[in-house]
Amino acid sequence: MPLPKEMRSVTVHPTQPITTTITTVAVPQILAPNEVLIKVQAAASNPKDWLHLFMLGVSLNSGDDLAGTVVGMGTEVSKFRIGDRVAAFHALGQPYGAYAEYAVAPAYTVFAIPGDMGFEEASTIPLVSLTAAITLFRRQGFAAPWDLDLGPDQECADKNKNKKPLLLYGATAALGTYIVKLAKMAGIGPIIAIGGGSNIFLDYRPGMEQVKKEVSGYAKRYNLKLLNSIDAFTENKTWVDISQMLDAGILSVFSSANSYDESGVPDNVQIMYTYVDTGHEGAYKPGMPKQATPEEAVGDVDSAGKFFDWVGNMCREGKFSVHPFDVVPHGLHGVADGLNTLKDGQARGKKLVYIVS
Ligand SMILES: NC(=O)c1ccc[n+]([C@@H]2O[C@H](COP(=O)([O-])OP(=O)(O)OC[C@H]3O[C@@H](n4cnc5c(N)ncnc54)[C@H](OP(=O)(O)O)[C@@H]3O)[C@@H](O)[C@H]2O)c1
Structure with a gap:
């Protein structure tokens, strides 16, 4: 299926409380040689998603943990095929983060996940x-x-x-x-x-x-x-x-x-x-x-590349359990709620996950 030209993407603002805007942006059509384009099914939050924005005084799509399906690859990527189910760690501060319908990550911080692992679970693993x-x-x-x-x-x-x-x-x-x-x-x-x-x-x-x-x-x-x-x-x-x-x-x-x-x-x-x-x-x-x-x-x-290959294998062998998580309602519209919950120290012992697609 051809890629859509546009997608929804969240920008997180370091306001009190944290707010977000959802805008329509272009889906990347050209990838660097080692990049993977992923249709995001689930994204997960980390404390840095709000902390870094407050430290730097900037607004951006600060999500870095995601799981979904491979929809595009750079010329040097050989270990995935279109349609593979994967989890990925997006590079901090770079464009096309996890709080969007499509995200980009370098192939060596992407790993294949087994068919019986949910995207929500998988998104809690990478970062x-x-x-x-x-x-x-x-x-x-x-x-x-x-x-x-x-x-x-x-x-x-x-x-x-x-x-x-x-x-x-x-x-x-x-x-x-x-x-x-x-x-x-x-x-x-x-x-x-x-x-x-x-x-x-x-x-x-x-x-x-x-x-x-x-x-x-x-x-x-x-x-x-x-x-x-x-x-x-x-x-x-x-x-x-x-x-x-x-x-x-x-x-x-x-x-x-x-x-x-x-x-x-x-x-x-x-x-x-x-x-x-x-x-x-x-x-x-x-x-x-x-x-x-x-x-x-x-x-x-x-080492990151070796680690993610190993984690993928452990997941396939059923030897890698994930952290408990809660799904925050309303998909990308829930990101502000999730980050405020994290910031207020209310996400005790749970990762917060958003279902995107
Ligand atoms: N530098 C990096 O690259 C990097 C990467 C990842 C994370 N981090 C940082 O590492 C820290 C942990 O991240 P995370 O994702 O694990 O956060 P998290 O799961 O959201 O941490 C929350 C947990 O901290 C525990 N906690 C609260 N007060 C505590 C206290 N006084 N003493 C000991 N534990 C306490 C709570 O445990 P209970 O519910 O049992 O009370 C709570 O469940 C954050 O500051 C994050 O920014 C840094």
Whole structure:
């Protein structure tokens, strides 16, 4: 079927409350060699979809997570066919984002999804799972499951190498749950996970002093040296307290709005910022805090491609469960409601998804 010439696309405005406008724009007819054009069936929101707009004072189609069917490909794309069901991570800040009837993503951040996986479920995976993967397997230095030569008993030297304690704060955030999922699949552990609303985690709600006591108690009881840690919440200076729970090592953080130079952070703890779009750009933005080396950031692009191929395989084998989600009513007209719900901290433990087609 020929592509339509025009489509509906949402522009998100950094107003109080957040507002959107829906305009008619041209469907891209010419693609770069490595690009895939996708008819969007479902899009999902991330906190950055409103956060970045407020930080930069700009309005744009800020959606980056989507699932749908392939309707066009650049000349160098060979791994998909027209009509394939896929999920995709759109490049941050680029044209043709997820809050529209058609979106564009580079082929290496697009993966095929199985016939029995709903588009709504699939749209919750790309951005946050890649953030978790870059954090664990690039910044924290654990061996990636797609590089592990796992035998039938799921054990190998690399996987044993991953048997190191991981301290995770924010375990019930979408990012935290994908970190737990990937860490378990890679044999990382034991994991000391701090979250809310679940009795399988240490509870953050009694406050940081109580969390510190409990973490120290676990570390002593099980004789754990804490050298790897992730703050999947990264708000209200949580990283300062978490850094003090470590023996030394690396603490991953996720907000570019802080410099992380507080005197309370011990000298032997290195704070490392993950920016998920190094998976597209191979570089941080100038001025971003606590960056990895340029050489490491360049390698994130190749790793993103390997990761999404692996995630597609895991989905087909039924080994990759998605984060719980709520469908926000009214499709593209619901995006403002969804982003206000996220901004107000009311989307507890759920991704927010919009059915587009
Ligand atoms: N730099 C990057 O590339 C990048 C990429 C992805 C995400 N991020 C950032 O990472 C953060 C998490 O993103 P997300 O998508 O996972 O967000 P999310 O799912 O919307 O996070 C909400 C969750 O945070 C938990 N939470 C609330 N207050 C908390 C507290 N005081 N301590 C610990 N946890 C608390 C809540 O858990 P309960 O419901 O259990 O209370 C809630 O479910 C956001 O700041 C986001 O911008 C950055």
